[in-house]
Amino acid sequence: MLVVTPAHADEALWSALRNGGYVLLMRHAATEPGIGDPPQFKPGDCKTQRNLSAAGREQAAKTGQRLKDADISISTVLSSRWCRCLDTATIAFGSATPDPALDSFFGDRSAQSEQQTAAVRARIQSFRGPGNLVMVTHQVNITALTGEFPGEGEIFVVRTSAQGSLQLTGRITPVKP
Numbered sequence: 001m002l003v004v005t006p007a008h009a010d011e012a013l014w015s016a017l018r019n020g021g022y023v024l025l026m027r028h029a030a031t032e033p034g035i036g037d038p039p040q041f042k043p044g045d046c047k048t049q050r051n052l053s054a055a056g057r058e059q060a061a062k063t064g065q066r067l068k069d070a071d072i073s074i075s076t077v078l079s080s081r082w083c084r085c086l087d088t089a090t091i092a093f094g095s096a097t098p099d100p101a102l103d104s105f106f107g108d109r110s111a112q113s114e115q116q117t118a119a120v121r122a123r124i125q126s127f128r129g130p131g132n133l134v135m136v137t138h139q140v141n142i143t144a145l146t147g148e149f150p151g152e153g154e155i156f157v158v159r160t161s162a163q164g165s166l167q168l169t170g171r172i173t174p175v176k177p
Helices: 011-019 052-070 085-093 111-126 139-146
Strands: 002-004 024-027 073-081 133-135 155-160 166-172
Touching: 002 133, 011 166, 024 052, 024 085, 024 139, 052 085, 073 085, 085 133, 111 133, 111 139, 111 166, 139 155, 139 166
Parallel strands: 002 166, 024 133, 073 133
Antiparallel strands: 024 155, 155 166
């Protein structure tokens, strides 16, 4: 169950993030036009994937700078293995650890997608800090967790409530490239 507290990136949210203990679910930055990946898609081969556009690379850089300027401590950055997510994460935060649980399951509503969502939810529930955890992933993954639809480059700030449910604390609107 998701508990929604309708807060956007105001000073209260920035202050909370400075204290740490939150998970920032980030949808990859802006991509070349398209939906999903081409039929010849291969993980690990960026030439076969839908990738970041020049505007997306700029958006990722500005997002990382925005969080740095706000003095937000990032302890760990995890990313889908898709190039658009890894590129977003490394441009914004300097590095990222690939995590298969964050891989897109667009067009695949199987038990595997449910297992991925459960694995990400468990990771969120176990995170306490220090700092904040960033997970760069895809729209479908974030929607499966929150029931909400993120824009490219948008960040959903979540944590686990005292009752164990996932709580959407706020949203950080995408930076304009």
